[in-house]
Amino acid sequence: MMYAALWRILPGPWWVRVLILVVLLTAVLYGLFVFAFPYISEIVNPQEVTIE
Amino acid sequence: MRSRGRGTSVFGVVGELLITAGVVVLLYVVWQLWVGDAIQGAQNNAAGAELSQEWDSLPVPEPTPVEEEAEAAAPVIADEPSDGELFGVMRIPRFGEDYAVPMAGGVSRAVTLDPIGIGHYPGTPMPGDIGNVALAAHRTTYGAPFNRIAELQLGDAIVIETSDGWYTYRFRTLEYVTPSQVDVLDAVPQLSATPDGERYLTMTSCSPMFSLAERIVAYSVFDSFQPRADGPPAALEGTA
Numbered sequence: 001m002m003y004a005a006l007w008r009i010l011p012g013p014w015w016v017r018v019l020i021l022v023v024l025l026t027a028v029l030y031g032l033f034v035f036a037f038p039y040i041s042e043i044v045n046p047q048e049v050t051i052e
Numbered sequence: 053m054r055s056r057g058r059g060t061s062v063f064g065v066v067g068e069l070l071i072t073a074g075v076v077v078l079l080y081v082v083w084q085l086w087v088g089d090a091i092q093g094a095q096n097n098a099a100g101a102e103l104s105q106e107w108d109s110l111p112v113p114e115p116t117p118v119e120e121e122a123e124a125a126a127p128v129i130a131d132e133p134s135d136g137e138l139f140g141v142m143r144i145p146r147f148g149e150d151y152a153v154p155m156a157g158g159v160s161r162a163v164t165l166d167p168i169g170i171g172h173y174p175g176t177p178m179p180g181d182i183g184n185v186a187l188a189a190h191r192t193t194y195g196a197p198f199n200r201i202a203e204l205q206l207g208d209a210i211v212i213e214t215s216d217g218w219y220t221y222r223f224r225t226l227e228y229v230t231p232s233q234v235d236v237l238d239a240v241p242q243l244s245a246t247p248d249g250e251r252y253l254t255m256t257s258c259s260p261m262f263s264l265a266e267r268i269v270a271y272s273v274f275d276s277f278q279p280r281a282d283g284p285p286a287a288l289e290g291t292a
Contacts, residue, residue: 001064012281031074033091037083041193049198049232049257050159050173050188 096169100141100152107215120175127180127277128216134155143211155199159188169197179212179219183239184252191257198257209287217279221253221272236269
């Protein structure tokens with residue numbers, strides 16, 4: 001389906017497609033780890049460390 | 053699959069989206085437990101080390117001639133920093149030799165605790181001063197500066213480095229309190245009515261981990277001050 005379509009859209013021989021996918025995956029992981037997850041963690045898991 | 057018509061393919065896409073969502077949730081857990089703190093912890097340590105080097109490059113006054121061998125240098129008392137203003141680097145050998153977390157004024161999450169590391173409760177004394185120096189930091193997430201606070205052992209060195217020098221405290225004990233027990237921040241922790249002229253350090257963080265329910269508190273007592281000109285104290289030998 002989605003991922004099969006993605007595989008078909010990608011150009012080049014299989015190893016080029018794998019390479020592109022690895023790069024894409026790395027970019028997605030980076031975005032999640034550095035931007036998305038820190039943002040989400042404030043909402044779902046508030047941390048309070050002070051005494052007041 | 054394509055020949056089976058539109059209905060199947062819609063379900064197929066929904067299925068793939070659900071699988072993807074599941075993987076993302078698992079990734080979030082991985083990030084929360086291991087990766088996120090490693091990333092920001094390393095950033096914090098790098099920032100702290102940089103700050104330390106910056107102070108090293110400042111011109112230092114000549115080492116004060118020691119008149120009496122036995123008498124230790126009187127600690128320099130810095131002015132209280134404003135919200136988010138960097139003033140120190142915390143080094144705790146027990147937490148690793150590269151542990152060097154920046155310290156700034158204030159304990160608000162937005163300004164100090166999330167982006168910088170360790171916060172100094174406004175209105176409490178500065179390091180080296182008589183009374184109780186109160187600090188706060190995350191125990192999980194945002195680099196988790198106090199992640200291993202429960203591993204401290206009696207006598208462990210807790211060193212605050214500033215542009216003036218090194219303030220060494222010695223860890224005494226842990227305590228678990230409710231979030232509203234403000235008297236742990238008193239000049240003498242929990243004994244506000246009896247100032248005794250001693251120098252304390254109180255570190256607060258969350259407890260249990262990933263929870264808002266309680267606070268963990270680590271008490272330390274002042275040990276010594278070493279001016280910048282004399283170099284790092286013996287307690288930091290072997291650290292970066």
